[in-house]
Amino acid sequence: MRSAPAILPAGSATCHSAGFGGLVTLLLLLVVTGRAEVRLVQGPAVTVTGTNAVIHWVTDTPAGGRVRFGNAPGRWDQRAQGPVGTNHAVTLDRLKPGTMYHFTVGTARLPLATNSFATSGPGSFEPTATSGKTENPDGPQAARPPPARVTWGSLRTLEDHFDRHGADFRAASSEDYAGQAWTFLVRAIREGLPAKQDTAGVIRVFDPQAGAFAAYNPDGTTKTYFKPGRRGYFNDQPGDSVDLRSLDHFRPPQ
Amino acid sequence: MKRPVRRQHQCPACGYPGLAEEPRPASGGGSFEICPCCGYQPGVDDDDRGVTPSEHRRRWIVAGSPWFSRATPAPPRWSPQGQVEKAFGKGGK
Ligand SMILES: [Zn+2]
Numbered sequence: 001m002r003s004a005p006a007i008l009p010a011g012s013a014t015c016h017s018a019g020f021g022g023l024v025t026l027l028l029l030l031v032v033t034g035r036a037e038v039r040l041v042q043g044p045a046v047t048v049t050g051t052n053a054v055i056h057w058v059t060d061t062p063a064g065g066r067v068r069f070g071n072a073p074g075r076w077d078q079r080a081q082g083p084v085g086t087n088h089a090v091t092l093d094r095l096k097p098g099t100m101y102h103f104t105v106g107t108a109r110l111p112l113a114t115n116s117f118a119t120s121g122p123g124s125f126e127p128t129a130t131s132g133k134t135e136n137p138d139g140p141q142a143a144r145p146p147p148a149r150v151t152w153g154s155l156r157t158l159e160d161h162f163d164r165h166g167a168d169f170r171a172a173s174s175e176d177y178a179g180q181a182w183t184f185l186v187r188a189i190r191e192g193l194p195a196k197q198d199t200a201g202v203i204r205v206f207d208p209q210a211g212a213f214a215a216y217n218p219d220g221t222t223k224t225y226f227k228p229g230r231r232g233y234f235n236d237q238p239g240d241s242v243d244l245r246s247l248d249h250f251r252p253p254q
Numbered sequence: 255m256k257r258p259v260r261r262q263h264q265c266p267a268c269g270y271p272g273l274a275e276e277p278r279p280a281s282g283g284g285s286f287e288i289c290p291c292c293g294y295q296p297g298v299d300d301d302d303r304g305v306t307p308s309e310h311r312r313r314w315i316v317a318g319s320p321w322f323s324r325a326t327p328a329p330p331r332w333s334p335q336g337q338v339e340k341a342f343g344k345g346g347k
Contacts, residue, residue, distance in 0.1 A: 154274060159325035160288040164295065200281035215286050215297070224286035224295070228302045236301065238282025 038063040039170070040112040041086075044105045051095045057088050057105045057113070065090050068111070069103035074191040076104055076209075104209070111209055143186065148178035150253050153221035165226035169212070181225035184214050185252045189244045196239030203242070203250060206234035220253045266307035267299075268292035268314060268334070269341025290323030291337070311338065 043057030055067050065088035068076030082090040088105070095101065106112040145151060152158045162174035171177035188195060188205045195205045201218030213234060215223040228234070244250065263273040270291035277285050277296040284297020292314045299305045305313075314320075319334035321327075 154287070156326060157288060157290075160290060160293070160323050163324065164288060164293070198281040198283065200279060202281065202283075204283075224288075224298070226298065228298075230302050230304070233302050 038107055038110060038112070040105075043088075044103075044113055044115045046115060051097050052091060052093045053095060053101070055088075055090050055092065055103065055105060055115075059086050059088065059112070062086050063107045065105070066108050067092065067103050067105055069101050071100065072102060074187075074193075074209075075102070081108075143183075145179035145182040146254060148175050151182040151220075151222055152178045153217045153223050161224055161226075165224065168227040169225070177225070178222060181214055181222040182252055184212060184225065185216060185220065185222070188214075189247075189250075189252070192243055192245045194234065195242050195244045196234075196237055197242045197247075198239035202239070203244075203247075204234070204237050204239060205244070208234075216250075218250070220251050264341060265289040265291060265294055266296070267294035267310040268319075269337045271337075271341075272329075288322070290326035291321060291328070291334075292319075293322035311342075 039060045041058040041060050043055075045056045047054045047056070057065075062084050063086075064084050065082035066079060067081065067090045068079045069092065070077045080090050080092055082088055090105075092101075092103075100116060102114065102116045104111040104114045148158055149155055158174050158178055162171060162177040166174070166177045169177065169180050171180055184207070185205065187193070188207070193205055193207050195203055197203050202223065203216045203218070204213070205216070206213050211227045212225070213228050214225040217223055260274075262271055263276050264271050265273055266277050268289060268291050270289055272291075273285075273287055273289060275285035275287045277287070279285060284295070284301060286295060286297045288295045292310065294307060294310045294314075299310055300307070315334075315338070319338075321332070321334075
């Protein structure tokens with residue numbers, strides 16, 4: 001049995017960047033800049049006090065702050081939000097004691113990063129009082145990826161894929177980009193993300209929340225990794241739906 | 255798994271003949287192999303961006319037919335115009 005934590009109204013979360021006048025300016029700025037991409041500059045960091053948690057993060061442009069959270073990675077069945085700004089602090093209160101929470105931060109449209117924390121009190125494990133480390137959207141349990149020469153299908157093409165798609169994931173290098181594609185597969189298998197297998201054995205994976213898509217060879221090496229712009233792209237891809245959690249012979253390369 | 259016989263394929267956009275994979279394999283979708291010559295990526299440019307190979311070719315020629323890849327060098331004495339004409343005929347349509 002667990003009681004659902006209260007969802008805060010927008011006004012009860014704090015935003016350090018602006019007063020009311022500033023907020024109006026920021027809203028105007030948002031209208032002017034349209035759908036400018038919001039990037040995560042710092043965080044998310046978490047300060048846990050008892051059964052309350054404050055999630056902090058910083059974005060490069062003003063945006064609404066949205067936290068989706070739940071008790072399992074990828075299962076964001078609760079949410080809280082804060083006002084428009086760049087320096088975000090959203091409070092989650094009346095959480096269950098001694099419990100692990102997983103969350104994403106971002107805007108209403110765009111998840112930017114994930115992290116997790118534990119509340120204090122009697123529970124199934126020792127709680128952590130503060131968790132401040134930044135993690136990639138592939139989750140706290142993601143292992144360190146092997147080098148690209150192990151994980152990328154055709155190594156001579158990697159630089160080209162990085163040049164074209166690396167920015168989708170803010171990859172710092174081709175090695176980082178290949179590593180992220182591998183980590184995406186690890187998470188896809190762990191969480192059972194939507195996947196298809198075509199008649200040649202190619203596996204296509206999509207994360208609707210992050211908007212990320214990857215294709216993998218039958219040996220688990222990566223063919224490509226990018227964020228499609230077209231709604232319905234994954235649905236139109238060939239292959240039969242498969243549950244990656246039960247595909248015995250399909251593994252990320254080690 | 256048995257490796258397929260290594261055969262080279264032609265880019266449907268620029269006619270570059272050195273692709274490792276069939277751009278549109280029988281199993282469906284695109285190969286996702288980025289053409290080192292013009293940057294066309296079957297499965298992405300066509301299926302996601304809605305850019306046909308011929309439209310990509312037109313844009314690439316307008317842009318001056320630059321060699322795309324930083325990692326794979328252009329063949330010696332590479333002629334983009336000659337390559338296009340050989341693959342698609344004069345005018346490259
Ligand atoms: Zn080409």
